[in-house]
Amino acid sequence: MGDTSKLSKQATLASVLVALVLIITKTWAYLVTGSVSLLGSLLDSLLDGITSLMNFFALRFALAPADDDHKFGHGKLESIAALAQSAFMIGSAVVLVLNSFDVMFDERQVVASEVGIAVSVLAIVLTLLLVAFQKYVTSKVRSLVVEADSLHYQGDLLMNLAVILALVFVDFGIVWMDAVMAIGIGIFLCVSAWQVGRKAFEDLMDQHLPEVEARILELVKTAPGSAGCHDVRCRQSGPNLFVQFHLEMDEDLPLWSAHEIGDRIEKQIKDIYSNADVIVHLDPVKFD
Numbered sequence: 001m002g003d004t005s006k007l008s009k010q011a012t013l014a015s016v017l018v019a020l021v022l023i024i025t026k027t028w029a030y031l032v033t034g035s036v037s038l039l040g041s042l043l044d045s046l047l048d049g050i051t052s053l054m055n056f057f058a059l060r061f062a063l064a065p066a067d068d069d070h071k072f073g074h075g076k077l078e079s080i081a082a083l084a085q086s087a088f089m090i091g092s093a094v095v096l097v098l099n100s101f102d103v104m105f106d107e108r109q110v111v112a113s114e115v116g117i118a119v120s121v122l123a124i125v126l127t128l129l130l131v132a133f134q135k136y137v138t139s140k141v142r143s144l145v146v147e148a149d150s151l152h153y154q155g156d157l158l159m160n161l162a163v164i165l166a167l168v169f170v171d172f173g174i175v176w177m178d179a180v181m182a183i184g185i186g187i188f189l190c191v192s193a194w195q196v197g198r199k200a201f202e203d204l205m206d207q208h209l210p211e212v213e214a215r216i217l218e219l220v221k222t223a224p225g226s227a228g229c230h231d232v233r234c235r236q237s238g239p240n241l242f243v244q245f246h247l248e249m250d251e252d253l254p255l256w257s258a259h260e261i262g263d264r265i266e267k268q269i270k271d272i273y274s275n276a277d278v279i280v281h282l283d284p285v286k287f288d
Contacts, residue, residue, distance in 0.1 A: 011137040011146045012056040015153070018130045019049035022123050029119040037166040037178045038116045040096045040185040041123070041159055047092045048156070051085040052149060079203040079237075086197030089152070093189035096182060113167040120160040120167075127156050141275070147199075155192050159185050209234045209241075212273070216243060219268055225249065225261035227285050241276045243269060251284030258282050 026042040029035075134150035166181035212234045220229040227248040235242050247265065249258050259282075266278045 007137045007140055008146055009056075011134050012052060012149070014130055014133055015052040015149050016049070016056050018126050018153075019045055019052045021126060023049050025119045025122060029116050032112050033116045033167075035113070035116050035163070035167060035170070035178055037163045037181040037185065038120075040182040041120070041156075041163050043092045043096050044156060044159060044185070044189065045123075047088050048149075048152065051081075051088055051152075054081055054084065079200040082196055082200035083204070085152075086193040086200065089189050089193035089196070093186040093193070096189070097186035101179070101183075113170050116167045117164050120163045123160045124157060127153050127160070131157070151195060152192055155188055159188065203236050207235075209236060212241070212243075215272070216245065216269060219272075220245070220247065220265055223261070223265050223268065225253075225257075226265065230283075241273050242279075243273075243276050244279045244281075246281045246283045248283050248285045251286050 022045040023042070026038065026045050030038045030042050131150055131153050134146055134153065137146050138150060162181045162185060166178045169177035213232045216232055216234070217229065220226050227250065229245045229247050232245040233243075247262055249261065253261075262280045262282055266280055269278050270276050
């Protein structure tokens with residue numbers, strides 16, 4: 001648990017640092033160019049900075065061990081943070097789209113487009129490095145906060161490419177393309193917000209995990225000494241997985257033997273899901 005917690009914390013810290021660099025460089029580029037598509041990218045980076053900082057602290061509380069007041073741990077805080085992130089994303093998108101229409105009707109001019117292009121290339125390079133690290137972390141540990149951040153930053157790659165494309169069109173005299181690209185960025189932000197918010201809501205509502213349940217059913221079915229299982233229930237709380245099921249066993253087995261089989265199956269599940277909290281109820285079954 002210690003190594004996986006450390007990786008998750010490092011991922012959120014990396015996200016904060018990248019967002020800070022991009023906020024500074026994009027603010028300067030927007031002031032120089034006046035590009036509304038670049039403003040959209042800046043708003044997104046500001047959003048990244050706020051949510052990444054929020055995730056940085058939320059994850060530390062979410063990874064805190066269970067205590068007397070929170071016997072199932074603090075993992076739900078990850079989902080709450082991700083839900084708040086989606087709300088910020090929608091708000092940012094609305095502001096961007098409204099501003100884009102205003103710019104389109106006013107026909108404002110973009111200057112020094114090469115500055116905006118250079119900053120967008122820098123953003124792409126930093127984002128690629130961050131996403132690669134986030135993917136490595138999520139391959140080692142299940143963290144909704146890191147997954148949500150990674151999804152958003154993957155979208156940022158397309159967003160920065162869109163800014164570059166818009167500025168290239170501006171150089172060719174197609175000035176309205178800047179506002180059109182900004183509106184497209186706003187729509188993309190809304191789609192990303194929906195994906196992040198839906199996943200967070202599902203976790204908060206303890207939606208069942210069919211793939212996990214199917215794997216546990218198969219594991220228990222083939223385990224020595226097991227006659228099967230029923231009432232399998234799984235739920236996710238941040239990085240923690242909670243598993244409950246009724247293990248069916250021969251009623252003639254001695255108590256110590258049944259307990260040993262249950263412990264062995266519990267260990268097999270934890271070998272697969274390292275952050276699992278497993279509760280096994282033993283049910284006697286009569287064999288004809």
